[in-house]
Amino acid sequence: MAAKKLSHILVGGVAGIMLFAPTITLFGPLIGVEAAKIGLILVLINAIVAFAESFPVVFNSYAFMFMTVSGVALQEPNAKP
Secondary structure: OOHHHHHHHHHHHHHHHHHHHHHHHHHHHHHOHHHHHHHHHHHHHHHHHHHOOOOOOOOOHHHHHHHHHHHHHHHOOOOOO
């Protein structure tokens, strides 16, 4: 792994993890948990496509991957992210 990709992995990963739980907690009671998950995925994919060239450290595939993994982890019983 190239050292220059390390910042992309770390910042994108933190952004993906930090976005998931607060967004679901905020919008889950309003529109439902599944709709909040789908909405977050749609917003993040659009942000990656729109801002990947401008802010590649934050909006990258690592952010989406970590968001997906943290979402799966939160579905497990007794999850403590």
